Amino acid sequence: MNPDLKQLIRLQSIDLSIQQLRTRIDKFPGISKALDEKLRSAQAAVDTAKEKAKSNQGTRKRLETEISGIETKISKYRDQMMAVKTNEEYRALQHEIEHAQQAIRKLEDDVLNLMMEAENGQADLHAAEARLKQDQQNVNAERKQLEEDNKRDLSALESYLKERKEIQTSVSPDLISRYERVRKHRGGIGVAAARNEVCEICQVRIRPQVFQEIRRNDQIIACDACQRILYDPENLDHPFEVA
Numbered sequence: 001m002n003p004d005l006k007q008l009i010r011l012q013s014i015d016l017s018i019q020q021l022r023t024r025i026d027k028f029p030g031i032s033k034a035l036d037e038k039l040r041s042a043q044a045a046v047d048t049a050k051e052k053a054k055s056n057q058g059t060r061k062r063l064e065t066e067i068s069g070i071e072t073k074i075s076k077y078r079d080q081m082m083a084v085k086t087n088e089e090y091r092a093l094q095h096e097i098e099h100a101q102q103a104i105r106k107l108e109d110d111v112l113n114l115m116m117e118a119e120n121g122q123a124d125l126h127a128a129e130a131r132l133k134q135d136q137q138n139v140n141a142e143r144k145q146l147e148e149d150n151k152r153d154l155s156a157l158e159s160y161l162k163e164r165k166e167i168q169t170s171v172s173p174d175l176i177s178r179y180e181r182v183r184k185h186r187g188g189i190g191v192a193a194a195r196n197e198v199c200e201i202c203q204v205r206i207r208p209q210v211f212q213e214i215r216r217n218d219q220i221i222a223c224d225a226c227q228r229i230l231y232d233p234e235n236l237d238h239p240f241e242v243a
């Protein structure tokens with residue numbers, strides 16, 4: 001087999017692997033960021049639930065202070081009632097007391113509603129905390145896997161780039177630049193298999209005589225249609241190794 005052809009076939013396989021690895025490596029920061037975002041939104045739900053509980057408690061405390069303030073006022077009115085001289089003054093105070101009692105009833109209703117709200121809020125908080133905990137576990141596991149994959153991809157990329165360099169120095173520069181040129185203009189593929197008298201990538205027929213030459217894999221022959229360098233995958237000296 002033509003040694004340059006053999007090297008180009010390997011180079012093509014390496015380049016496809018490099019392309020795949022780079023696509024995955026480029027996606028890594030985005031996926032990592034999405035994991036952070038997932039945790040942030042779960043944490044935000046917990047914070048919101050806590051904030052709500054705190055505000056509920058604050059409002060309740062304020063209403064209770066208001067109630068006890070009104071109660072103090074009522075007991076003052078009662079003291080004044082003891083001292084009044086006229087029925088009119090007495091009735092006026094009685095009216096004030098009724099008014100204040102009404103206000104207390106309204107405030108007590110509000111407190112009761114807030115207490116029920118707080119109970120629901122507590123359930124929401126527990127659910128949010130449970131979700132955060134679950135998300136943290138999931139994200140940690142996903143991140144660990146992601147980082148392991150990324151590390152493996154980076155080291156595979158490094159070894160492919162090294163092998164690529166070795167091939168580049170062992171094949172004639174003309175042939176390398178020819179391969180690069182075709183690859184650049186033909187969707188990243190500069191070497192194609194020929195099967196059944198057809199170029200496997202562009203699907204254009206190959207003349208039977210040329211196909212017989214290609215089958216020997218002992219010279220550099222390009223597809224007339226797409227210019228990709230052709231080889232017979234059934235007739236390699238050594239099994240074609242797909243990376």
Ligand SMILES: [Zn+2]
Pocket residue numbers: 192199200201202203204223224225226227228
């Ligand atoms: Zn072709």
